[in-house]
Amino acid sequence: MGEQKEEKQGRGPICIGLLAHVDAGKTTLSEGMLYQSGQLKKLGRVDHKDAFLDTEEQERQRGITIFSKQAVFQMGNRTVTLLDTPGHVDFSSEMERVLSVLDYAVLVISGTDGVQSHTRTLWRLLSRYHIPTFLFINKMDLPGTHRQSLMEQLRRQLDGGCVDFDPHRPPEELWEEAALCDEDTMATYLEEGRLKPEDLSSLIAQRKLFPCYFGSALKADGVEALLDGLDAYTAMKRYPETFGARVYKVSRDRQGTRLTHVKITGGLLKAKQVLDNGEKVDQLRLYSGEQFTMVNEVQAGQVCCLKGPMKLGIHDGLGFEQPARTPVLSACLSYSLIPPAGCDPFALYRQLKQLEEEDPQLHLQFHAPTQEIRIQIMGSVQIEILKQLIASRFHLDVEFDEGKINYKETICAPVEGVGHYEPLRHYAEVHLLLEPLPPGSGVQVTSDCPVDWLALPWQKMVLNCLDEIEVPGVLTGSPITDIKITLIAGKAHVKHTEGGDFRQATLRALRQGLRRTTCQLLEPVYQFRMELPAGQLSRALFDLERMQAQASITQNQTDTVVLEGTAPVSKMRNYQTELTAYTHGLGRLVCTFQGYQPCADQQAL
DSSP: OGGGGOOSSSSOOOEEEEEEESSSSHHHHHHHHHHHTSSSSSSSTTTTTTTTTTHHHHHHHHOOOSSSSEEEEETTTEEEEEEOOOOGGGGGHHHHHHHTTEEEEEEEEETOOOHHHHHHHHHHHHHTOOOOEEEEEEOOTTTTHHHHHHHHHHHOOOOOTEEEETTTTTTTHHHHHHHTTOOHHHHHHHHHHHHHHHHHHHHHHTSEEEEEOOOBBTBBHHHHHHHHHHHOOOOOOOSSOOEEEEEEEEEEEEEEEHHHHHEEESSEEEEBBOOSOOOOEEEEEEEEETTEEESSEETTTTTEEEEEEEEETTTOOOOOOOOOOOOOOOOOEEEEEEEOOOOOOHHHHHHHHHHHHHGGGGGGGEETTTTEEEESSSSSSHHHHHHHHHHHOOOOOOOOOOOOOOEEEEESOOEEEEEEOOOOTOOOEEEEEEOOOOOOOOEEEEOOOOOTTTTTHHHHHHHHHHHSSSBBBBSSOOBSSSSSEEEEEEEEOOTTOOHHHHHHHHHHHHHHHHHHHHHEEEEEEEEEEEEHHHHHHHHHHHHHHTOOOOEEEEEEEEEEEEEEEEHHHHHHTTEEEEEEEETTOEEEEEEEEEEEEETGGGGGG
């Protein structure tokens, strides 16, 4: 396999993300990669609270990654930006935002646990964002890890293109397995009797081949092989000369300065440059851990922080880049925030909007009649982190109520909605076609209206309105999802039409369409993994049937049973307490938000 080491000239910067289920050893692997590449002079450890990328006090206390971090190192003759992402499910939205700027990903899997429910969620997201992926199977130094059985599990539960890239394997074995992933590659292999590194790189870039490396990040075993593989099989990306950039994160440094994190996707960005929205970039910072270097310009492929812009938000595009797609993951629970006595709720709400800038998935809302602040949260760990964050940043001790389920609605059949807005000296008419989409599609907005029916500026106003609003359903007022909204016709008056008229007409068209078709209430669903003593199996199965869960036994040993499946969030959200009680603390439940499904008890809500 000496061909893998051939010199590659002119390769530009690359952005690689690390993803994993919590406790798989992802941050430890990042430490090993930075050490092996010469970026670090000594290895830190999560349990010693000195890991290079765990820069926040809460992260060091809990031993988990809460905020995505970046480090820069050299790999061969190219510069790599490494983005370490949270593994805990409560911070999945932070992880998903990073996916929009990755060139490649390394998915870390614990050899002792194998593929877990959140691992499958990560895999689906990597597929949706079409990110070429390498796998590192960690903790192989621990008892109970079997390389061959893990490879079979990866092929069965993730993708048949998972191939063991053990550097000690005969190259012929590797080539033969890789060739099975693609017909054209198989033809090349049969004709030439070998595969070149660029053949493998191409398969990886197309997500047909997924190199797997085994080792122990804590003992630096297998880390060098992974780095060699990344160096050999990551292809150069070609960027346009026209400027483009994508915002994926907003944060604040220790002085409270707002920072906008972007990836340059074309051309160059220079310090003091004026952006599309009229704001100026005061500084360009290249971060590595807590430290940063100020530079005069950054090129396409690099990730950097902008100091200066205050209006750019997460998912915004600059230059030729369009806004990013709607995130897949969202919070399925909504909580009311309880301020301390004597605190002005609206003043607190305005302060907390700063947190929503950094995490739009919080969906902060203020209900004026009740003076209530509502916030969407992934789980209990995120609540604890938010309470500490609010206390440290705003010096306020807040609490949260018990929370409620976030339902959604969708339509069951296509329908056309028509909206008129015609008070004195105002006029607008909008025709919208509403069509149901597959689960998980979100809201898609488009236009199929001829410009001689409705001028392009008016069409853009309608589409902007549809993009900005959260459409309430007609059953419970829950947001509409899994729907395609197409502007098919419209009409304006030569003298009496203003931009706001089309907003009113659009809202009326939506409402009329939703009332004219059959709607379905959707409820959030957990994917769960339950581990408990074998003697408590019958109790667990009875409870799961009561909770309308779909479950199966995936492991059945003498003293321990593992159940996996799905269940409505409304039924399972508080089950951990019950499980802990009847198993005397031996039961373990891990829940991951899977998505939404038709609500079985729609009439009861």
